[in-house]
Amino acid sequence: xxxxxxxxxxxxxxxxxxxxxxxxxxxxxxxxxxxxxxxxxxxxxxxxxxxxxxxxxxxxxxxxxxxxxxxxxxxxxxxxxxxxxxxxxxxxxxxxxxxxxxxxxxxxxxxxxxxxxxxxxxxxxxxxxxxxxxxxxxxxxxxxxxxxxxxxxxxxxxxxxxxxxxxxxxxxxxxxxxxxxxxxxxxxxxxxxxxxxxxxxxxxxxxxxxxxxxxxxxxxxxxxxxxxxxxxxxxxxxxxxxxxxxxxxxxxxxxxxxxxxxxxxxxxxxxxxxxxxxxxxxxxxxxxxxxxxxxxxxxxxxxxxxxxxxxxxxxxxxxxxxxxxxxxxxxxxxxxxxxxxxxxxxxxxxxxxxxxxxxxxxxxxxxxxxxxxxxxxxxxxxxxxxxxxxxxxxxxxxxxxxxxxxxxxxxxxxxxxxxxxxxxxxxxxxxxxxxxxxxxxxxxxxxxxxxxxxxxxxxxxxxxxxxxxxxxxxxxxx
Amino acid sequence: xxxxxxxxxxxxxxxxxxxxxxxxxxxxxxxxxxxxxxxxxxxxxxxxxxxxxxxxxxxxxxxxxxxxxxxxxxxxxxxxxxxxxxxxxxxxxxxxxxxxxxxxxxxxxxxxxxxxxxxxxxxxxxxxxxxxxxxxxxxxxxxxxxxxxxxxxxxxxxxxxxxxxxxxxxxxxxxxxxxxxxxxxxxxxxxxxxxxxxxxxxxxxxxxxxxxxxxxxxxxxxxxxxxxxxxxxxxxxxxxxxxxxxxxxxxxxxxxxxxxxxxxxxxxxxxxxxxxxxxxxxxxxxxxxxxxxxxxxxxxxxxxxxxxxxxxxxxxxxxxxxxxxxxxxxxxxxxxxxxxxxxxxxxxxxxxxxxxxxxxxxxxxxxxxxxxxxxxxxxxxxxxxxxxxxxxxxxxxxxxxxxxxxxxxxxxxxxxxxxxxxxxxxxxxxxxxxxxxxxxxxxxxxxxxxxxxxxxxxxxxxxxxxxxxxxxxxxxxxxxxxxxxxxxxx
Numbered sequence: 022x023x024x025x026x027x028x029x030x031x032x033x034x035x036x037x038x039x040x041x042x043x044x045x046x047x048x049x050x051x052x053x054x055x056x057x058x059x060x061x062x063x064x065x066x067x068x069x070x071x072x073x074x075x076x077x078x079x080x081x082x083x084x085x086x087x088x089x090x091x092x093x094x095x096x097x098x099x100x101x102x103x104x105x106x107x108x109x110x111x112x113x114x115x116x117x118x119x120x121x122x123x124x125x126x127x128x129x130x131x132x133x134x135x136x137x138x139x140x141x142x143x144x145x146x147x148x149x150x151x152x153x154x155x156x157x158x159x160x161x162x163x164x165x166x167x168x169x170x171x172x173x174x175x176x177x178x179x180x181x182x183x184x185x186x187x188x189x190x191x192x193x194x195x196x197x198x199x200x201x202x203x204x205x206x207x208x209x210x211x212x213x214x215x216x217x218x219x220x221x222x223x224x225x226x227x228x229x230x231x232x233x234x235x236x237x238x239x240x241x242x243x244x245x246x247x248x249x250x251x252x253x254x255x256x257x258x259x260x261x262x263x264x265x266x267x268x269x270x271x272x273x274x275x276x277x278x279x280x281x282x283x284x285x286x287x288x289x290x291x292x293x294x295x296x297x298x299x300x301x302x303x304x305x306x307x308x309x310x311x312x313x314x315x316x317x318x319x320x321x322x323x324x325x326x327x328x329x330x331x332x333x334x335x336x337x338x339x340x341x342x343x344x345x346x347x348x349x350x351x352x353x354x355x356x357x358x359x360x361x362x363x364x365x366x367x368x369x370x371x372x373x374x375x376x377x378x379x380x381x382x383x384x385x386x387x388x389x390x391x392x393x394x395x396x397x398x399x400x401x402x403x404x405x406x407x408x409x410x411x412x413x414x415x416x417x418x419x420x421x422x423x424x425x426x427x428x429x430x431x432x433x434x435x436x437x438x439x440x441x442x443x444x445x446x447x448x449x450x451x452x453x454x455x456x457x458x459x460x461x462x463x464x465x466x467x468x469x470x471x472x473x474x475x476x477x478x479x480x481x482x483x484x485x486x487x488x489x490x491x492x493x494x495x496x497x498x499x
Numbered sequence: 500x501x502x503x504x505x506x507x508x509x510x511x512x513x514x515x516x517x518x519x520x521x522x523x524x525x526x527x528x529x530x531x532x533x534x535x536x537x538x539x540x541x542x543x544x545x546x547x548x549x550x551x552x553x554x555x556x557x558x559x560x561x562x563x564x565x566x567x568x569x570x571x572x573x574x575x576x577x578x579x580x581x582x583x584x585x586x587x588x589x590x591x592x593x594x595x596x597x598x599x600x601x602x603x604x605x606x607x608x609x610x611x612x613x614x615x616x617x618x619x620x621x622x623x624x625x626x627x628x629x630x631x632x633x634x635x636x637x638x639x640x641x642x643x644x645x646x647x648x649x650x651x652x653x654x655x656x657x658x659x660x661x662x663x664x665x666x667x668x669x670x671x672x673x674x675x676x677x678x679x680x681x682x683x684x685x686x687x688x689x690x691x692x693x694x695x696x697x698x699x700x701x702x703x704x705x706x707x708x709x710x711x712x713x714x715x716x717x718x719x720x721x722x723x724x725x726x727x728x729x730x731x732x733x734x735x736x737x738x739x740x741x742x743x744x745x746x747x748x749x750x751x752x753x754x755x756x757x758x759x760x761x762x763x764x765x766x767x768x769x770x771x772x773x774x775x776x777x778x779x780x781x782x783x784x785x786x787x788x789x790x791x792x793x794x795x796x797x798x799x800x801x802x803x804x805x806x807x808x809x810x811x812x813x814x815x816x817x818x819x820x821x822x823x824x825x826x827x828x829x830x831x832x833x834x835x836x837x838x839x840x841x842x843x844x845x846x847x848x849x850x851x852x853x854x855x856x857x858x859x860x861x862x863x864x865x866x867x868x869x870x871x872x873x874x875x876x877x878x879x880x881x882x883x884x885x886x887x888x889x890x891x892x893x894x895x896x897x898x899x900x901x902x903x904x905x906x907x908x909x910x911x912x913x914x915x916x917x918x919x920x921x922x923x924x925x926x927x928x929x930x931x932x933x934x935x936x937x938x939x940x941x942x943x944x945x946x947x948x949x950x951x952x953x954x955x956x957x958x959x960x961x962x963x964x965x966x967x968x969x970x971x972x973x974x975x976x977x978x979x980x981x982x983x984x985x986x987x988x989x
Contacts, residue, residue: 060600060601060602063825064820064825065600065601065602065826066582066588066590066595066598066600066703066704066820067580067581067582067588067600067604067700067701067702067703067704068700068701069699069700069735069736069737069738070737071734071735071736071737072737099816101815101816101819101863103819103822103840105822105824105836108820108825109819109820110816110819110820110822111816111819162824289864289865291815291816291860291863291864291865291868292863292868293812293813293816293863293868293872296706296707296708296738296813297704297707297737297738298737298738299737299738
């Protein structure tokens, strides 16, 4: 029997607001345990939450960027459960009236376009972190992350393959980075995905029994978890056994999942409206203001780059796929107005340096304007292209140097002075009588050798066109 | 006249004029506490040294005109569910018997900023759940009018401390009648302000949508001054309403004031002596020019179940944070995390708190939410609506505060349902978020005080205070004092 996989995603994203959702503590990642805390985020008796309006703004931005309807009257609810990382024993979240609903994100897998529905997006607070101390065999709690604002983005069960899931997550990450609401760093836990998965024979309308895999923290692990869970469920069904509705944890090292809790043991969260917060009313004006402030989104940008700059789709996909590369592209192009060149430099040189130095594009630190400056310097014959790539850009990449200054300081300007070139060329001709003999016998290949020797003598700083011209003149004299 | 028999404002005047020193006044209060508190058990914590030190500071600030509030230098007490930095805030519970907050609640801070001297923390029913002040881990508070009677609750310590002159005025909190019923039982004046009028920041939550801090004192003027001091918007409490604090200029002219009396509050269950006294008080107000009229408010009959569902639901969530891990009581011998939770909560909470947490968890459970919690919210809306309708016709609604005068100790402890029914006249005010003022209006045959309740429109405290002030300007119930007994005499 052939099986179809049906999946839905719940993605948690930490918002990049400066302060927490209900107090003024910093949201900064790291810090010594329990230093980014106050009475409010540690849930001390008598404290009350005050909503950070920036969180609402970011949620609206996210909703609009993912084609959602904005719930103009929305509320917070309490989700009650006991766990040491949750100091109030309830999480302030949204159950009944989430801020965004009925959106979609368009993806493309192997040339096939598909729209993935977004059921809802709601705001909530993050919990702390438990750290097990094996030395003392005890568990310690770090509340720094408590109260960091989260969006939970719940998709419809629209995914049929792991590729679709990865395409969606990639697109979602791009959008969230473009609109500046989250850095989406999976390794730091600022983007986390839970996968709901079931299988059913092709053609069957009803969904199969689903399992949920929680907190998988890389795209690759998600792909593996999906494949593993799909195989496990199909095997159970094929063997005549039943899939149990449960939460499972994917162990990426072992390549298998294990059950955390079944539906029978599922928590009753006893949701009810949070009485300490007043309902949030979002005016039409507010929504319009946010809509106007939205930057160009990945899909629009891609289309524009292809149309306006006539760049190849492959290159545009890569550049628009990462906000950091877009920034480099746009700022460099603003300086040199040469989109093709900028795109080539990014695709070939910048990404090569990034991969050689194992640098995430987000962490590239040179001033993008200087790439435009460098491209102009090459175009204007100030510096040789190879020197620009091998020496100047590399130094910009590692030390963020100013290209003009660096070229000057290190005497890398191209030599365009004919007499100097001529001196070198004649000395090269004089030093290689054998080659000249071969040239006279009609061996044209020797010209390349003499050219190379001359360039070497000129330490690569000469304009190759000038060297070629002078060499040809000198050879003609022979 | 004894110094401690002065009202808060009378004392404030004498302090301002230099006739009485702040330290002298503070010492007088502390002496009364020393003398009488072994009998009445109003205080969980007495902050003797802090109070005397603060009294000296305040005296200096008054002398150099930095502090000009009418309450500057007045010794006050605070219910033990309001956080006070570095001072135990127990909520009358074993669970928080070792808890010292790292911050001070807004209402207490405002009182301190005005120059009031905090004498200590007042006894209460555990986590404000109860109407007798008997459920405190620190022992029951006793009624200064009769030590075999309860002072009411949950702000029993706050009411009894005023009656026993162990503080010039106090702060209490009211979720379902916890300021008003003890005020009635102890013969003092108490105001439950409109929900949102006073910041709840630092008030340890019982039922967040109903809790409200309010003043208790010897008369309406004192209560008005304390209310004026603690009211106003607090950026730390989103549910506090955006209004500035205001001064109340009390006026005893109530000519033409329309007063409604809901007849369904005067039927079965109401003690005849209480009924008679409330109706007689209505006559007094009528005599001063008010227009008194009877009307029906059938929605009120559903107030008690709706109140207990909402209050318990919120309480079950609010009290979940007491898990024995971060602060407060923690069980010593346990086996794993769940056992630590189980034992700490089983040992740290008293019966009534556990009962309400269980009721609350039940009504919020999956499958029951719609039948209980959602229904209760609907009832709440209906009650609010029927008050709105009533206030189309009336400026003030006059009712009894409690069905009886102060109960005998232990009488209600064994019968929680009976205790819940005793809240019949007060809980609807919390459900509707309205202000309620209780003023003494008589005594029963046994000499126990009776209090009447005046209910006002949202943020209509000024009308209520005027009505109460008018009543107190022609009656003397509020000036009567119990015969206090020192520890030896009791």
